[in-house]
Amino acid sequence: MTISQAVANVCKVPNINDNRQLTANSGERQEIYLPGTDCVIKSQVSLAGYTSYRVGGPAQWCVAPRNLEALQASIQYAQTQELSVTVLGAGSNLLISDCGIPGLVIVTRHLRHNNFDLETGQVTVAAGEPLPGLVWAAAAHGWQGLEWAVGIPGTVGGAVVMNAGAHSSCIADILSSVEVLLPDGSLETLTREQLGYSYRTSILQGSKKIVTKATFQLQPGAAPEHVLAVTKQHKQHRLNTQPYHLPSCGSVFRNPKPHAAGWLIEQSGLKGYQIGKAQVAQRHANFIVNCGGASAWDIFNVIRHVQQEVQERWAIVLEPEVKMIGEFQAAC
Numbered sequence: 140m141t142i143s144q145a146v147a148n149v150c151k152v153p154n155i156n157d158n159r160q161l162t163a164n165s166g167e168r169q170e171i172y173l174p175g176t177d178c179v180i181k182s183q184v185s186l187a188g189y190t191s192y193r194v195g196g197p198a199q200w201c202v203a204p205r206n207l208e209a210l211q212a213s214i215q216y217a218q219t220q221e222l223s224v225t226v227l228g229a230g231s232n233l234l235i236s237d238c239g240i241p242g243l244v245i246v247t248r249h250l251r252h253n254n255f256d257l258e259t260g261q262v263t264v265a266a267g268e269p270l271p272g273l274v275w276a277a278a279a280h281g282w283q284g285l286e287w288a289v290g291i292p293g294t295v296g297g298a299v300v301m302n303a304g305a306h307s308s309c310i311a312d313i314l315s316s317v318e319v320l321l322p323d324g325s326l327e328t329l330t331r332e333q334l335g336y337s338y339r340t341s342i343l344q345g346s347k348k349i350v351t352k353a354t355f356q357l358q359p360g361a362a363p364e365h366v367l368a369v370t371k372q373h374k375q376h377r378l379n380t381q382p383y384h385l386p387s388c389g390s391v392f393r394n395p396k397p398h399a400a401g402w403l404i405e406q407s408g409l410k411g412y413q414i415g416k417a418q419v420a421q422r423h424a425n426f427i428v429n430c431g432g433a434s435a436w437d438i439f440n441v442i443r444h445v446q447q448e449v450q451e452r453w454a455i456v457l458e459p460e461v462k463m464i465g466e467f468q469a470a471c
């Protein structure tokens with residue numbers, strides 16, 4: 140099942156009157172129309188199809204709002220039902236436990252919109268827009284500034300929260316401002332300076348603010364062929380150096396100083412180390428790949444083993460970049 144099929148399964152737009160709420164029981168699964176919207180909240184939705192790792196147990200409840208109103212209604216619903224909220228972009232930096240996630244999982248991938256302002260060189264993008272699509276669109280316009288981000292398979296919201304980066308550039312270099320939704324349902328605009336950006340970090344990580352859209356400052360006016368060529372070079376470099384052919388979360392660990400995590404892991408003799416179907420990639424040791432049928436528990440244990448070995452040998456604690464969600468245990 141592709142991610143978009145999985146999302147479509149959750150947010151099939153029902154043909155109902157506004158404000159009508161109904162509950163449908165089918166076995167243990169429930170579907171509830173989000174009050175005042177055409178969006179369905181479903182129970183016990185498998186999250187494996189929502190993550191690039193292709194692992195993860197069920198969300199207690201899951202919703203994929205298509206617009207700001209439905210997102211606000213989702214938050215309100217969670218509050219009235221006293222459910223915790225977990226936000227999922229494209230799930231490309233997540234390891235979700237086999238036991239799943241309690242509360243309400245909000246999938247942002249259907250929040251789609253972008254606007255290129257030819258006068259200012261700013262592009263304003265909804266949180267659910269895929270970053271790679273934006274990169275190619277900017278290149279096709281002859282706008283520079285996003286070439287480095289090609290091949291980062293997340294949403295704009297996830298990239299803003301993670302301060303995604305590559306090739307010595309990152310989101311903080313181009314971000315002007317973001318709009319976030321607060322738990323009380325109100326919206327706030329934050330400038331780059333207010334986001335506490337540093338390497339793969341922002342104050343949005345672990346906060347309850349949900350990114351709804353972001354504005355980036357790019358440089359229009361270059362020849363599209365030139366920007367496309369640079370973008371293609373970056374993409375090719377990735378394909379040559381990273382294992383794109385197997386499910387992963389990208390780099391598992393942030394790079395410590397002075398050595399890159401991949402170097403430390405390779406020098407520790409861990410390339411190819413495998414538990415179940417989770418393996419330290421041969422092509423890049425800071426990638427742990429799902430060779431087919433891995434569990435989150437397998438991946439979690441490879442992460443733990445790599446941390447232990449690197450710490451023993453180099454006295455360096457590798458800090459995960461991947462966000463681990465839920466409880467990790469052998470059996471759920």
Ligand SMILES: Cc1cc2nc3c(=O)[nH]c(=O)nc-3n(C[C@H](O)[C@H](O)[C@H](O)COP(=O)(O)OP(=O)(O)OC[C@H]3O[C@@H](n4cnc5c(N)ncnc54)[C@H](O)[C@@H]3O)c2cc1C
Nearest residue numbers: 228229230231232293294296297298303304349350388389
């Ligand atoms: C093959 C591969 C290559 C990669 N290469 C890179 C790379 O070069 N550089 C890099 O930095 N990363 C890379 N990554 C990691 C990942 O793609 C990035 O971290 C990406 O920015 C995550 O975006 P996402 O939408 O998938 O976020 P998710 O993984 O869904 O979420 C990440 C975090 O952000 C939060 N979040 C997501 N959306 C929102 C929102 N709208 N509001 C509030 N919180 C939100 C989530 O709750 C979670 O805590 C790679 C991953 C893969 C699989």
Ligand SMILES: NC(=O)C1=CN([C@@H]2O[C@H](COP(=O)(O)OP(=O)(O)OC[C@H]3O[C@@H](n4cnc5c(N)ncnc54)[C@H](OP(=O)(O)O)[C@@H]3O)[C@@H](O)[C@H]2O)C=CC1
Nearest residue numbers: 191192269271272275290291292382383384385386387388
């Ligand atoms: N290992 C892993 O876990 C995962 C790896 N990936 C990899 O991440 C990368 C990003 O994935 P994805 O989001 O599909 O992004 P892609 O970069 O493959 O495509 C995103 C969008 O950009 C367009 N595009 C792609 N190439 C060009 C081009 N040369 N010129 C103009 N437009 C182009 C595509 O258009 P069109 O549809 O017309 O091609 C598509 O709409 C891919 O390499 C994918 O294989 C993705 C998810 C998980």
Ligand SMILES: C=C(O[C@H]1[C@H](O)[C@@H](CO)O[C@H](OP(=O)(O)OP(=O)(O)OC[C@H]2O[C@@H](n3ccc(=O)[nH]c3=O)[C@H](O)[C@@H]2O)[C@@H]1NC(C)=O)C(=O)O
Nearest residue numbers: 305306307380389390392393394399401402405422423424
């Ligand atoms: C993939 C991610 O981001 C990537 C980003 O795509 C690339 C490209 O700019 O640069 C970072 O990788 P990286 O630091 O591993 O970059 P690389 O150039 O591949 O490797 C760095 C150094 O480690 C060495 N290296 C790498 C892998 C390996 O198996 N063995 C090894 O010795 C390389 O030879 C190089 O000297 C980001 N990773 C981090 C943790 O910062 C991500 O964050 O998920």
